[in-house]
Amino acid sequence: MEASRRFVVIWFSDWLANISCPSEMRPACVIEERSMGAYLVAANATAQKLNIHAGQRLSEARVLAPELVTYPVDWAKSTRHLQRVARWANRFTPWVGYDPVADGLILDITGCAHLFGGERALLDHIVTQLARHAISARAACAGTIGAAWALAHHAPTTPVILPQGQEAEALMPLSVKALRLSDEQYRLCRQFGLDRISHIMRQPRASLVQRLGAGVIERLDQAFGQVAETVDPLRPPTRFHVTHVPLMPIQSREEVMFVLSNLVDDLVAELHRAGRGARRIDVRLIRTDRAVLSVSLALSHPIQLATHIVRLLTERLEHVQIRLDQDLAIEQLEMLASQTDIMSAHQDALFASLRQGQKQALAHLCDRILARLGQAPTRPLLRGRYMPEKVVRFIPITEPLLEPPLKTPLEPWSSPQKSEGALTPEAHIRKGWLAARPIILLPHAEQIDVIAEIPEGAPRRFRWRRRLYEVVMAAGPERISPEWWCEELPHSPDAMGQTKASLTRDYFRLEDSNGYRFWLYRDGLFTRETVLPRWYMHGFFA
């Protein structure tokens, strides 16, 4: 073992709170919803002063501070941020690893410190730089990871630098917790009264192993340098990344496309091996003046098909100005599949089924429209609503047609609808649940004059766009009440037609003397909602 390895351990003491609610001055906490309810996973400094800490139930913390602000935990974000900080730390040494025990980093700075003005300067630099980004950090430097960890977490003040060979002296008075013990190991030590590392050192080794298990002793040896421990360094993401540096800078669009199509082949081969398809492809063209031209492709399905990607790239690059001349040519081309998905392999059938082929063709079409227009095509989505104008919404064509299926009703009779198509109006009309809907719905209902029986009778004649229509046949009413949950307030006291609140509609299907068929409605129930109901034309059947 080398005599003079040096390690730095950085501990982000309020990591989750720092990244989730960086500028929150009020008491705030980060919560995670678990099956037993919401729990705190972190609390900011203001909240900690009120005795609020990670591990509490939210309800408990709320009792202590009713004004507590909550942020949902975002583990992905935490990981992303930690990665960023780790990459930033790469500038100090190539050997940067995550701390597997706590939110922190472990740096092997052997032979690096002098580049930054010595260990002291290095630590100060790290801590102040992090503080500038609102990350509170404690750091320590020592000859073993264990010792540096113990000091970073348990030294009264940080940053600390521990010279070689002074581990025993520095660590003895610290709590046994500084040995990176598991909860169970720590509990056992406490029960024997072995609170401090010095207490443990005093016991016969063999008895300790027998009673506490070998793990504790190993941690002890790691801290004191009896057992070697090294950093497990990060590796940059190199998957699905292909580059090409031409012998001479490239100067023509055709050549660019040629190189790119070769790169696509390489990338696809790599995706193939990994069983993944690209969802997003980033292309970087680096000019001789180091300016970078970036183009990205978003794909609706995981794709491994080289010809399709090349086609999309060609279409995409048509719109991009590639200014190339003698001096400024492209000297490097990179291609990266930055998002990938597992590619579900289908067998290529001898006679490819029509449906499958259509689906793929549609997806490819979407990609092309998206690549050309930058905007995805839409299609109507039918929603389970009673209000006719709310039934349709337009969604990107690639999204699934139906709203996600509802939870299965708890009882067989709990609802009138049982079939899977329960949510589409078509299914309802087909089954007779909703009365027929018109072929054409006016974009906005138009107010009309109507002669009808009071209170609930069907129209006899009406005037629409200055023409008079005589009603020969009428069916109705189909009564549709407003969606109260979208209104200002349910049953506000002045609801007698005075407020903007919508009213109940009575829809009638009518046929006039010429055989035209209309769909119109009375807005508001006579006396119950309004004294003077108005009438509206809303659609036509033929």
Next chain:
Amino acid sequence: MMQNYAFAELTAISNFSFLHGASHPHEMVARAAALGYQAIGLADINTMAGQVRAHKAAQQYGIRFLPGARLRSQCGCEMIAYPRNRNAYGALCEMLSAGNLKARKGQCVLTREDFLDLAARADLIWVWVPPVVLEQPADWQAFLQALQQRAGGYVYALLAPYYGGDDPRRWREIMAVAVGARPLAGLDPLYHVPERRPLQDVVTCIRLGLKIDRAGYYVQANAERHLKPLDVLADLYAAWPEAIANTHQIVSACSFSLDLLAYQYPDDSFDPQLTPQEVLRQRTYEGAEKRFPEGLPDKLATLLEHELSLVASLNYAPYFLTVDDIVQFARRRHILCQGRGSAANSAICYCLGITSVDPSRLDLLFERFVSAERNEPPDIDIDFEHERREEVIQYIYARYGRDRAAIAATVISYRRRSAIRDVAKVMGLSADLASAMLSLSWGGGNQPPPDDHIRAAGIDPNQPLVRMVLVMAAQLIGFPRHLSQHVGGFVITRDALDSLVPRLNAAMPERTFIEWDKDDLDALGILKVDILALGMLSAIRRSFDLLAAHYGRSLDLASVPAEDEAVYDMLCRAESTGVFQVESRAQMNMLPRLKPRDFYDLVIQVAIVRPGPIQGDMVHPYLRRRAGEERVDYPSTELRAVLEKTLGVPLFQEQAMRIAVVGAGFTPAEADQLRRAMASFRKTGVIDQFSERFMSGMAARGYTPEFAENCFRQIEGFGEYGFPESHAASFALLVYVSAWLKCHYPAVFTAALLNSQPMGFYAPAQLVREAQRQGVTVLPVCVNASCLEADIEMSDHHYALRLGFNQISGLSMAGCEALMQARDQAPFDSVRDCARRSAVPLGVLEKLARADGFSGLGLNRRQALWAVRALRSEYHQDVLPLFAAADQDPCPEDDDEADLPPLSLGQEVLEDYATLRLSLKAHPMSFVQKHPLFQRYRSLSSLSRLPNGRKVEIAGLVICRQRPGSARGVVFLTLEDADSQANIIVWPDRFEQYRPAVIAGRLLVVSGHVQRAGMVTHIIADAIKDDTALLSSILTRSGVDEAMVEGAVARHHRVLGQHQPGRRTPREMPWRGT
């Protein structure tokens, strides 16, 4: 024209069709009456649960009510059935029962074939509720024809206006399918007024687990499913006048009413030669002989004859014999039991051994219990030992069969918490926001949180969505959510229960209960026996057992020496920790003021510290009169007779009733209605009518308005929290017996209490401390001496209390038994010896070591644990292998001496609390009080000597915190130091200011001033400081371990909120978030 329409709505459902209907039964009935309907029929989905309520409401509003059910089969066939006579009703209930019992809780499995069977057997009216879409019409046609063949002409088809666009065409279709059936007009209402439609949508969403904006067509399109005025109906059914006329036809065809349910007492189990009355007489006199071996006192003899003749005239003898049978079973099994409630008024009950209060010692009213005027069944509640009640219940099932005995239901209703939570979920608010809305409100009240609480939680109550949630929740509160079994109300019948009311499966296996709750049964006059559980009875039985085993003295409830001076002396000193009922802070404060000197004083003591007398402002006048500071006068001579024994101040429920009769001119029947109204006035609000009647009656008889108002306020207070005298007497007996045990055998009594935990107000630490104060030697848990339970042991020629293994939390009792068996040969001499001979799992030994159970072997807990852990290699997977050669070749004790840091006394105490919930070594506060930082605080024992208004600063551990619902936001804290306790009052403004400290603090420093009333001292808090962090560092000196302190102290301060039957503890605040 309109008057010709006699219309009856027969298709309504209520909110007892759980999460379908959106109106209470009484709302539905009241609305129908207001609209001038001829009758209303309520047919809930596969249940009869709401019927009695609707029946009662119909009587109140003067409208004819038809009981029925809406039957839904698994295949989606829906029929409404109305029984035409008693037999048909029974058959209907039987079918529902069978369907319920086939399914898991809350479901009912029925098929079309069941309907056809039932139609053939019984005279029912059948109304077909056609599905909205008529698929497979031929199928329906065949079924309806089959039904008509069996049910004769009584098949109808419902024509309901759903406003779906073409109702008239639909109706024609329906009638085309239902060939031969008659059309029936009905609105198929889900709620009584259209304003309930949003709520109906919400409950639908709750039922289906949907959010409202994703509910799609699962909710109704419009608000038309309500009761409509007659003229609207006339228009709707203009083309079908027959449909309306048919509603009238059904009403006249149904002669059945719930009033016809004549209840039959079980009587098959008695001597066939004798009538039940003769058996009862015989048993009563046998019992009387046992109770009074020297001969029956004259007073009692007259009482008995009077009661027996009354019982005979009302034919209640079988009921008494049923109860007697249950009590005799308990006697045979040595299960301690005692009747409570009005049964204690009865000499028969005393002679039969149902109650233990000698009626000749009291002057009780038999008429309160059984009366000829009130045609209601007597109500006997019996307490059993809480650990053995299940045996009694199983006996009843075995004795009468599950088809004749079942538990009554409890209707579980929406409360604030559940309502807000469910509505918020439907409206799309996050669970977090919902709990924030609730965070400032205590418990599960009956109102949504007030706006200022919402605002204080950082939520704008006028934000539309929040407002909507609050409005909906307010409506939803009080809605029944599901049925659950009552804690102990048993219904026993002569014939099969199923023909009376359907039964259901309970969540608990092997349990069934009926669909009606206590109020429903009361209203119909159906017998029930309450089989209740009481922890104190367990403790008393254990005390009697210990007395018999160690002192050779055998006693029972009735034979404990009566009127013992020493017992009353002890109670007058307020030394009542552990004593039944009078151990609460309020009762302890009252004891020195009331100074009970005889049994009747205890009866008053039990009854007086109740919200009823307190709210009625009756406590202080009574105390003044008792102390002779105020003249005892009576408002009139008639009232003198009523109030004489309580010095002119009404304290008992019966007195309130008698005042209404004597003072306000109520008839006894009216007074009884008043009593019932008292019990439920908060729900129904009918008390106002009584109030007027009461006031004018009192004024007419010349009483002052103030007196009248006082009386009435007290009657209101009794509503929820009053005690009848007889009930107080039963409880007073347990007070006396437990106080007698505590006074004369404190070691026995404490051991019994420790073994009956959890119960009562105090944690084991306080109970043990109280015993030590009384001079009992308490010995620690010891591997060589303890038994499973706390026990009595001879130590230095006197009795001492030895803690048992049950004091160690989470210890396996099977392991301890193995250990005790191995110990019988010879005591253990080392940890290794103990492990070898007993072969208990390593985990058990570790727990014992941690609890300091090896101290008898000279090992402290660390050394013992060290030795136990050394055995790890000899154990395979935590279990000791069979040591075949162990005895021949014992390994030498692993004697590598460990250099373990010794425990400080403070650490020992902490560990004791963590493992045993108490410490015999020292009080945690004794360390704190010695600490320089705490020197300046006053000791709690000195407070009682301070004058009123003196400023003080005190420190102590919180052992109890309460915020009773009746105290309007005031928090009561009890602090404890090494030798005394103090009561702190925190007013609401202070509470808000020092909220975290009050809620979560374990060691508090309170500055405040003394407030004294009589012998009672309170400290009114001005400022509160939380010094819990110091506690741990003081105790451990070097310690850093917060968690252990938290655990230890939390256990020590176990919130004393266990439910105890008969005591309605206002729930403590949710400070540990359980």
